[in-house]
Amino acid sequence: MIREFALADFGYLLLATRWTILLALTAMLGGGFLGLVVAICRVLPIRPLNWLTVGYINLIQGTPLLGQLFVFFFGLPLFGLSVDAWTAAALAMSIYASAFFGEIWRGSLQSVPLRQWEAGASLGLTYRQRLAYVIIPQAVRISIPPTVGFIVQLVKNTSLAALIGFIELTRASQIMAAATFAPLQVYLAAAGIYFVICFGLSHVSQLLERRLHVAR
Amino acid sequence: MSLVSLENVVKRFGSLEVLKGVSLEVDKGEIVAVIGRSGSGKSTMLRCINALEPVQAGRIMVDGIEVTAPGADHNKLRARVGMVFQSYNLFPHLNVERNVKLALKLVRRMSDAEASEVARRMVAKVGLEDKLLAYPDELSGGQQQRVAIARSLAMQPTIMLFDEITSALDPELVGEVLKVLEELAEEGMTMMLVTHEMHFARTVADRVVFMHEGRIHEEGPAEQILREPGTAELRNFLSAVLH
Numbered sequence A: 001m002i003r004e005f006a007l008a009d010f011g012y013l014l015l016a017t018r019w020t021i022l023l024a025l026t027a028m029l030g031g032g033f034l035g036l037v038v039a040i041c042r043v044l045p046i047r048p049l050n051w052l053t054v055g056y057i058n059l060i061q062g063t064p065l066l067g068q069l070f071v072f073f074f075g076l077p078l079f080g081l082s083v084d085a086w087t088a089a090a091l092a093m094s095i096y097a098s099a100f101f102g103e104i105w106r107g108s109l110q111s112v113p114l115r116q117w118e119a120g121a122s123l124g125l126t127y128r129q130r131l132a133y134v135i136i137p138q139a140v141r142i143s144i145p146p147t148v149g150f151i152v153q154l155v156k157n158t159s160l161a162a163l164i165g166f167i168e169l170t171r172a173s174q175i176m177a178a179a180t181f182a183p184l185q186v187y188l189a190a191a192g193i194y195f196v197i198c199f200g201l202s203h204v205s206q207l208l209e210r211r212l213h214v215a216r
Numbered sequence B: 001m002s003l004v005s006l007e008n009v010v011k012r013f014g015s016l017e018v019l020k021g022v023s024l025e026v027d028k029g030e031i032v033a034v035i036g037r038s039g040s041g042k043s044t045m046l047r048c049i050n051a052l053e054p055v056q057a058g059r060i061m062v063d064g065i066e067v068t069a070p071g072a073d074h075n076k077l078r079a080r081v082g083m084v085f086q087s088y089n090l091f092p093h094l095n096v097e098r099n100v101k102l103a104l105k106l107v108r109r110m111s112d113a114e115a116s117e118v119a120r121r122m123v124a125k126v127g128l129e130d131k132l133l134a135y136p137d138e139l140s141g142g143q144q145q146r147v148a149i150a151r152s153l154a155m156q157p158t159i160m161l162f163d164e165i166t167s168a169l170d171p172e173l174v175g176e177v178l179k180v181l182e183e184l185a186e187e188g189m190t191m192m193l194v195t196h197e198m199h200f201a202r203t204v205a206d207r208v209v210f211m212h213e214g215r216i217h218e219e220g221p222a223e224q225i226l227r228e229p230g231t232a233e234l235r236n237f238l239s240a241v242l243h
Ligand SMILES: Nc1ncnc2c1ncn2[C@@H]1O[C@H](COP(=O)(O)OP(=O)(O)O)[C@@H](O)[C@H]1O
Pocket: B013, B016, B018, B036, B037, B038, B039, B040, B041, B042, B043, B044, B045
C-alpha cells in the first residue's frame, strides 16, 4: 500500500522513539554502573587489575560499535545462548558505554588538583572525608560536559541497532520510507526527533555547569 | 616549652636531599618569618610540620604531638595546625560560608547552627561578611586568601603556617592580606610564615630564619638579622630581593 506521509505516520515514528530512548537509557544505566567499576579498577593500586582494565578499555574503544552489536547478536547463539535484538543491543551498548564512562570518570577524578586534597588534609579531614566532600563533588562537576557529550553520542548510536533488526527510530523510518515513498520527509522528521533529544541534553548540561561552580 | 620543635630533620625526594638536618624551635606566641631563595626548602619545611610530607630522619614535635612518630594521628595534628598556601585553594564548589563550615562540622563535630555562627564571625574578622554567600570564583585573589585564613582560624589552631600567601597576588591586593596577618600578630597568634615581603618580616616577625640549600643558614631577631646579616649568603640574598 502506497500512501502519503501523514501526521499519523509521525506518531508512529514517535512511538518508535520510545525504543531509542529506552535503549539509550539502558546503555546509560548499565554502562554507568559498569563504568564506575571500570573507573575504580583503573585507579585501585593493583597493577594486574589496571592492565586488565586498560586492555578492556582499548578493546572496546578500538573496535566499532556495529561490530560489537554483531558479536552479541550473531555470536551468542553460537554458544547456545539465543538472544533477541533488544537483549543483544542493550548488552553491547552497555559494554560499549562502560569503557567510555570509565575513562571519562577516571580522568575527572584525577583532574581535581592535588592541592584540593592537601587543603582538605590541612583542615584535619580524614581521607574518606576528603574524597566524599572535596574531591568527588568536584570530579562530578568536571565530568558533566564529557558525560553528557557521550550520552548524546549514545543516543545517536542507538540507530546502529537497526542493523540487527531492532525497531527503534531509524529502523522505523526505513520501514516508513519504504511504505510512503517519501524518504526525504520521513528521514527529516527522524533527524528532527534525534535533534530535539540531543539538543535538550546539551542544554541541560550547560544549565548544570552554570549552576554548579565548576572548578577552574 | 616550645610549641614546635624540629630536630635534625632530613627530607629527601628520591635522591634529592631537600632538608639536610634542620633544627628549629618556635615558642608559643612567637612569629617566625622564613626567608630564602626559591628551592631552598622553605615550603618543604612547613609541609613537614603538618605532615603533608613524611620525613626520612629527625624528629618533629607540635603542641605535644610527635608528628614523626610511627602511627601518629596526622588528622588530629592538622586540625590544630592551620595552613594557608600560595595557590588559592578554597573549595570551588562551596560558597564562602560552607568552605569555612565544612571542617567545623566534620572535624569539630559542631551543629550546623554553631558552625554557621563561627563561620560568620571568622569571615567578618577578615572583613568579608558581605561575601558569605559568594563562591570562590566570584572573589579576587586577595579575598580568596582572606577566606582561606578565616577557614583555618575557625578551627582555633594553636599555630598558623603561611606559605608565601601573597606571592600570587596582584600588588594592589597584597596589603589587605598582610593587614589580616598583622591583626593576627597583635592577638598573639603563633605563626611561621614564608615570605618575600622583607618590610613585613622586619616589622611583624620576632625572628627571621634564613634557609639556604636545605639548611637554616642563619637566624636571629628580625630587626637585627635583616640590618646586619652575618653571612655572605644572606647578604647576597637580601641585596637580590631588595633591589
Ligand atoms: N614533591 C616533590 N618532588 C620532588 N622534588 C620536590 C618536591 N617538592 C619540592 N621538591 C624540590 O625540593 C626543593 C625545595 O623545594 P621547596 O621546599 O618548595 O623550596 P622553596 O619553598 O624554598 O622554594 C626544590 O628543589 C624542589 O624542586
